[in-house]
Amino acid sequence: MKLIVLLLCVVFAASQSGVPCGVSVVQPITKRLVGGQVAIPGSWPWMVLVTDSLGYIYGSGSIIDQHVILTSAHIFHRVFENSLHRWRIYAGEHNISTVDPHEKAYYVRGVEKHPGFNITSLENDIALIITVDPIAWNDATRPVCLPDAMHGFQVGENCYLAGWGSTKYTGNDETLNQLMMPKLDDNICASHWNDYLPVTEICAGYENQQKDFCVDDVGGPLVCKKSDGAWYVEGIASSGGDCSQTSDSPGVFEDVTQYKDWILNAMRGSGYPYQY
Ligand SMILES: *[C@@H]1O[C@H](CO)[C@@H](O)[C@H](O)[C@H]1NC(C)=O
Numbered sequence: 001m002k003l004i005v006l007l008l009c010v011v012f013a014a015s016q017s018g019v020p021c022g023v024s025v026v027q028p029i030t031k032r033l034v035g036g037q038v039a040i041p042g043s044w045p046w047m048v049l050v051t052d053s054l055g056y057i058y059g060s061g062s063i064i065d066q067h068v069i070l071t072s073a074h075i076f077h078r079v080f081e082n083s084l085h086r087w088r089i090y091a092g093e094h095n096i097s098t099v100d101p102h103e104k105a106y107y108v109r110g111v112e113k114h115p116g117f118n119i120t121s122l123e124n125d126i127a128l129i130i131t132v133d134p135i136a137w138n139d140a141t142r143p144v145c146l147p148d149a150m151h152g153f154q155v156g157e158n159c160y161l162a163g164w165g166s167t168k169y170t171g172n173d174e175t176l177n178q179l180m181m182p183k184l185d186d187n188i189c190a191s192h193w194n195d196y197l198p199v200t201e202i203c204a205g206y207e208n209q210q211k212d213f214c215v216d217d218v219g220g221p222l223v224c225k226k227s228d229g230a231w232y233v234e235g236i237a238s239s240g241g242d243c244s245q246t247s248d249s250p251g252v253f254e255d256v257t258q259y260k261d262w263i264l265n266a267m268r269g270s271g272y273p274y275q276y
Pocket residue numbers: 095096097098172174175
């Protein structure tokens with residue numbers, strides 16, 4: 001009997017903190033479809049929606065550990081630090097008009113913005129959100145992997161951005177949508193924006209096609225599946241996102257490989273060292 005209780009405790013502990021990163025229980029659609037589509041519920045399980053207490057959407061983020069969300073710094077621009085208690089992080093979310101089976105809201109303990117963040121140039125547009133309670137893992141809630149600092153990703157690689165705003169004209173406004181976004185050469189973004197920063201930013205998406213991310217997707221992860229079968233967050237949606245029907249510019253993402261050291265230090269400093 002004692003042994004059974006002990007075994008149950010071990011199984012419970014593993015299911016609470018021992019899930020692997022970058023592995024979805026529900027497989028996402030990864031056909032080479034150009035254009036956006038509605039995501040399969042739970043297939044991008046690290047996606048979170050960042051809102052205020054009234055449900056106003058500020059952006060998206062990705063779960064990298066039980067207390068830690070990776071997002072962009074500029075979603076906090078209009079918000080006073082002392083109103084953090086009004087923020088909500090929705091994990092396991094799919095349809096924003098209903099309560100999904102695995103949906104759960106979390107409160108925010110703190111926000112760690114990159115000290116070099118510049119709202120004008122959007123340089124170092126990266127931040128961590130620390131939740132009050134640990135995020136409970138389930139089939140629709142899992143962490144994504146952080147890439148190695150040296151593990152750059154290749155031009156032409158097909159990565160995906162999911163969001164509640166992306167693919168506005170081809171997905172569904174209420175549900176999580178996804179968009180395949182190929183990585184493009186830095187020169188393409190540099191030709192669209194004279195303040196593009198090739199060292200710390202990634203250029204991805206499409207030129208001369210009306211497919212892009214929208215403001216609600218800012219902070220969301222650009223994820224790529226590596227040869228080990230796991231999904232890695234290679235970019236954070238930052239700027240260039242313009243889902244108007246006339247948009248013809250690619251998207252600009254923060255290059256997570258360039259910020260790995262900052263992320264690891266900030267996580268250690270907040271008391272939640274990276275586990276993977
Ligand atoms: C989202 O939920 C609402 C409310 O339950 C429902 O009316 C709507 O059809 C759902 N949307 C989708 C795309 O499933």
